[in-house]
Amino acid sequence: MFLEASKSRPRGPGKLLDAVGDARALAGLPKPMDVRALWRDLHGTSAFAANATLTAAANLALAALGAISGILAARLLGPDGRGELAAIQIWPSFLGGLAMLGMPEAVVYYCARSPAQAGRYLGSAIVIALLSSVPFLVAAYIMMPLLLHAQAPAIVRAGRWYLLLIPVFALVGMMLHPLRGMGDFARWNLMRLMPAAMWLAVLIAAWGFSRATPTFVAAANLVGLALLIVPFGALVTRRIPGPFTPDPQKFSAMLGYGLPCVMTSVPNLLNMRLDQMLMASLLPPLDLGLYAVAVAWSDAARPLLNAIGAVAMPSVAAASGQQEAARRLAIRSRMAVVVALPVCLAIAIATPFAVPLLFGPRYSGSILAALVLVPAATVLGSNAVLAEGLRGFGAPSVPLYAELAGLVVTVVGLKTMLVPFGIMGAALASLLGYAAVGAVLLFGARRITGVSVAALTVPRVRELEAAGKQMLGVLGQWLHRPLYQGTRAEP
Secondary structure, three states: HHHHHHHHHHOOOOHHHHHHHHHHHHOOOOOOOOOHHHHHHHHHHHHHHHHHHHEEEEEHHHHHHHHHHHHHHHHHHHHHHHHHHHHHHHHHHHHHHOOOOOOOHHHHHHHOHHHHHHHHHHHHHHHHHHHHHHHHHHHHHHHHHOOOOOOOOHHHHHHHHHHHHHHHHHHOOOHHHHHHHHOOHHHHHHHHHHHHHHHHHHHHHHHHHHOOEEEHHHHHHHHHHHHHHHHHHHHHHHOOOOOOOOHHHOOOHHHHHHHHHHHHHHHHHHHHHHHHHHHHOOOOOOHHHHHHHHHEEEEEEEEHHHHHHHHHHHHHOOOOHHHHHHHHHHHHHHHHHHHHHHHHHHHHHHHHHHHHHHHHHHHHHHHHHHHHHHHHHHHHHHHHHHHHHHHOOOOOHHHHHHHHHHHHHHHHHHHHHHHHHHHHHHHHHHHHHHHHHHHHHHHHHHHHHHHOOHHHHHOOOOOOOOHHHHHHHHHHHHOOOOOOOOOOHHH
């Protein structure tokens, strides 16, 4: 009977999968997870939970790729070389985000509200961002010797060439955002994984060809990012309704929404990167290399929280009314608290052992700073969830005020603690700055939405119970589901 059934199956891509399933069944081996069936069940139970789960899985994959890349870069380049690489990349990355004028957020918002016009919004955003890239690139090229005056001339030259990252952000990076706005989180997450995988491939190539220098690694990464236009373009043009020609009539509305977002991104990026920027200018590469590793390790606290924030914005934006939008925002904010506390505790406990084990004993000097940056990154991730929800609510100015308040605290903290306490002072300044941002976001959200601070931060028992029952129900359905088409389920 087995042979007859096998012969009756059509030839095609699923033939090998069916044969493997039959072989496993005959051998009495356990069946592997049917990811597609699990996804369908979870999506049918709660689309938000499904999208957040998928995004969290992608974030964990990104964190794993980032950890592997960070370890490889640290070991290949050493503390001095790792600091030089950070110096090359820090300013172009900062300015690249700034030069987009908030178009990524505008694309997500408007594509969530008007999916049929997604192609027009994408084309308009790319044109705006490319035009904006020119003055940023020219000004930064002139200023780079001053911005990196503590670095060697070769590092300054590499930093200037790396400024080409700005138009790459405008053309290639912009393609991700309409997919998120339209709720196509599967392909959006796939595209997010590509740059991280490419970065790891660059490091492996540098190791394999004995070209492990900061300048080579940075140049190869820039070329790889530019080449992503091919797969990104193929995915987007198949999933986003055209036409993709820019619509000048949309420029005003997109800039009206995007400029408050980019104004928010300036203090936001400074809150996250001002410490490393000042180190690149004032401190030797060794200190910057140690701190870069501490930051890389602390980022392990953010993938799950970032997943909630990524799904929160289009979910809130697509709500039928203000009351429903406020309800969704409050639920997402409480969910962030539930995730943040155990994640922070687990990573903090692992820090003293994991940092020297993964990055090498030369980075033991990063441990104390990492112990401060882990809760800081957790607060940062929780802030991102609430800020994304407020943007979806149509209130991008609240995150702006919050980031400005946090920037003031960060600047004061760095001014008073960076020189006397080194990387530990930078870590403490970051923690205080993120805490200030969180406080302003909470009170701003209360004022805008009418939802109390307690409702934004204190989880409700019935929500935890309902979420647990949903997950158990989905897993129960999955455990009794046939895992391969054409095979019988076991009784």
